[in-house]
Amino acid sequence: MAVIRDIHTHRSLVRSGTASCETITRGFLDSIREHESLNAFRALFPEESLGRARAIDAKRSTAGALAGVVLATKDNICRKGKPTGCCSKILEGYVSPYDATVVRRLEEADAVLVGTTNMDEFAMGSSTENSAYGTTRHPLDAQRVPGGSSGGSAAAVAAGLVTAALGSDTGGSIRQPASFCGVVGLKPTYGRVSRYGLVAFASSLDQIGPLTRTVRDAAEILQVIAGHDPSDATSSREAVPAYVDALTRDVKGLRVGLPKEYFTTALDKGIADAIMSRVEFLRARGAVVRDVSLPHAEYSVATYYVISTAEASSNLARFDGARYGRRSDGTTLAEMYTRSRSEGFGNEVKRRIMLGTYVLSAGYYDAYYRKAQKMRRLIVNDFENAFREVDCILTPTTPTTAFAVGEKAGDPLTMYLSDVFTVSANLAGIPGLSIPCGKDAKGLPIGLQILGKRFDESTILRTGDFLESV
Amino acid sequence: MAVTIKDVEHVAMLARLEFDEAKKQQLVKDLNAMLAYIDKLNEIDTTSVEPLVQVGGAPGALRDDEARPSPPQDDMMQNAPERSGPLFKVPKVIGER
Numbered sequence: 001m002a003v004i005r006d007i008h009t010h011r012s013l014v015r016s017g018t019a020s021c022e023t024i025t026r027g028f029l030d031s032i033r034e035h036e037s038l039n040a041f042r043a044l045f046p047e048e049s050l051g052r053a054r055a056i057d058a059k060r061s062t063a064g065a066l067a068g069v070v071l072a073t074k075d076n077i078c079r080k081g082k083p084t085g086c087c088s089k090i091l092e093g094y095v096s097p098y099d100a101t102v103v104r105r106l107e108e109a110d111a112v113l114v115g116t117t118n119m120d121e122f123a124m125g126s127s128t129e130n131s132a133y134g135t136t137r138h139p140l141d142a143q144r145v146p147g148g149s150s151g152g153s154a155a156a157v158a159a160g161l162v163t164a165a166l167g168s169d170t171g172g173s174i175r176q177p178a179s180f181c182g183v184v185g186l187k188p189t190y191g192r193v194s195r196y197g198l199v200a201f202a203s204s205l206d207q208i209g210p211l212t213r214t215v216r217d218a219a220e221i222l223q224v225i226a227g228h229d230p231s232d233a234t235s236s237r238e239a240v241p242a243y244v245d246a247l248t249r250d251v252k253g254l255r256v257g258l259p260k261e262y263f264t265t266a267l268d269k270g271i272a273d274a275i276m277s278r279v280e281f282l283r284a285r286g287a288v289v290r291d292v293s294l295p296h297a298e299y300s301v302a303t304y305y306v307i308s309t310a311e312a313s314s315n316l317a318r319f320d321g322a323r324y325g326r327r328s329d330g331t332t333l334a335e336m337y338t339r340s341r342s343e344g345f346g347n348e349v350k351r352r353i354m355l356g357t358y359v360l361s362a363g364y365y366d367a368y369y370r371k372a373q374k375m376r377r378l379i380v381n382d383f384e385n386a387f388r389e390v391d392c393i394l395t396p397t398t399p400t401t402a403f404a405v406g407e408k409a410g411d412p413l414t415m416y417l418s419d420v421f422t423v424s425a426n427l428a429g430i431p432g433l434s435i436p437c438g439k440d441a442k443g444l445p446i447g448l449q450i451l452g453k454r455f456d457e458s459t460i461l462r463t464g465d466f467l468e469s470v
Numbered sequence: 471m472a473v474t475i476k477d478v479e480h481v482a483m484l485a486r487l488e489f490d491e492a493k494k495q496q497l498v499k500d501l502n503a504m505l506a507y508i509d510k511l512n513e514i515d516t517t518s519v520e521p522l523v524q525v526g527g528a529p530g531a532l533r534d535d536e537a538r539p540s541p542p543q544d545d546m547m548q549n550a551p552e553r554s555g556p557l558f559k560v561p562k563v564i565g566e567r
Binding site (some may be wrong): 093094095097099190191204215230234236296298299301302303305306317321322323324325327330331332333334335336337338339341342345350351353354355357358361368370371372373374375376377378380400412413416417426428430454 | 473477478480481482484485486487488489497500501503504505507508510511512513514516519520521522523524525526533541545546547548549550551552559560561562563
């Protein structure tokens with residue numbers, strides 16, 4: 001059987017009956033098992049997937065938009081009757097009592113959800129080294145990390161084990177692993193995709209999005225999962241446009257901004273050159289390229305680590321051993337809480353809960369949390385000003401390509417700085433797309449990030465699709 | 471305002487976490503390093519800036535006050551570590567010394 005590379009192929013094979021969805025699904029399940037050493041998956045549901053595949057085969061030409069597309073979801077997205085663990089010991093054995101809205105929408109479109117993917121515990125990390133179940137390996141080099149926190153999803157897509165995967169992105173957790181693994185990753189606008197059924201990390205920043213091998217596939221998945229959901233009050237009623245129709249490959253007159261704060265001499269030359277070569281393609285085809293300024297860019301990581309840890313410390317208070325998750329023995333309620341949490345959470349999660357609790361505590365709230373909220377406004381204003389001049393902004397996705405396993409594990413601050421180009425999109429609530437942009441001298445993928453206006457995924461997808469074609 | 475062992479112990483109590491001595495020392499070091507980095511925010515005067523809580527403003531659109539079916543209680547309690555009929559069972563809360 002030919003390698004199925006994209007959603008369009010899946011759909012036409014299944015709808016025409018040229019290949020059975022069951023056979024296709026079986027093929028993917030086999031290759032997942034052959035690649036167990038990547039540690040990309042947390043759980044597999046082979047029997048149920050094959051059952052669904054047979055049901056889709058029975059529908060044939062009436063099968064939905066994602067007919068037979070083999071997909072995986074990150075281990076922090078709920079599926080009814082299935083384990084959702086956020087790769088944390090505190091949720092070991094937890095079974096979701098309901099479906100996330102994105103899961104329901106994917107299944108209604110006749111996708112086949114074969115399993116859940118590895119991640120940094122509670123999505124806190126940039127390498128998957130914080131998973132309670134071991135690091136996912138980079139598909140091109142087992143001694144390197146795939147990025148994170150959606151590292152399992154990125155590795156699975158890059159290795160061809162699934163056609164697409166869902167991840168979540170709070171500070172770059174879709175885009176950074178997509179960049180490291182050489183695949184496409186889209187963080188939609190805050191509010192574009194329902195977060196119902198996504199285990200909360202930092203509620204004002206979290207967003208679900210796709211990891212795929214092509215920009216067109218990212219548009220196809222977004223089409224299915226986007227839209228208002230009464231179960232998520234922050235999901236938007238903004239109309240959902242036809243994303244695939246926007247992929248015209250026409251960039252004439254497109255106004256492209258390059259933030260001068262990102263393109264400094266400190267930027268890795270291989271990465272800078274790769275990005276600038278793509279900029280030239282855009283210019284050659286009639287795009288207007290100009291410098292823009294994001295004056296508060298250098299404060300984004302500091303702002304992000306105050307806001308995200310503060311929200312996380314509050315969100316993760318629910319893991320108390322009382323209603324679900326791990327319970328440790330204790331003679332008093334407080335002792336039970338403390339032991340359950342101390343034994344259940346890993347080091348990085350505890351570190352962030354501690355920082356978040358500290359910045360929210362009496363005497364420090366104004367100095368840190370309120371200060372960060374004010375900085376967040378300035379960062380949002382920077383983007384609003386820039387987007388008066390341009391339609392999209394190009395940056396590197398990451399300051400380096402995939403780093404070695406263990407290289408940054410001992411130093412949290414260095415790890416946090418690997419998010420330097422991605423966190424501001426979450427703070428500003430704007431969409432961001434990472435696409436592959438060549439390789440560095442070591443043969444490791446470089447990622448190019450395209451940022452857009454709120455709810456204007458169409459423009460960044462069009463730009464990404466154009467760049468993919470050249 | 472450097473973080474001390476006492477601060478770590480206080481914050482750990484607030485967060486319902488406990489650490490051994492070595493971990494406490496490590497947290498003093500880590501939190502001080504992170505806060506020193508975060509202190510760079512003070513380079514910018516934000517006196518007249520309004521804090522931003524949520525992009526796109528607070529969620530509006532209140533829904534009608536209509537009862538909607540809830541998931542079955544047994545489904546929602548299936549993950550309870552310990553239960554007593556329809557209730558979550560926890561260690562004694564009141565009357566302890």
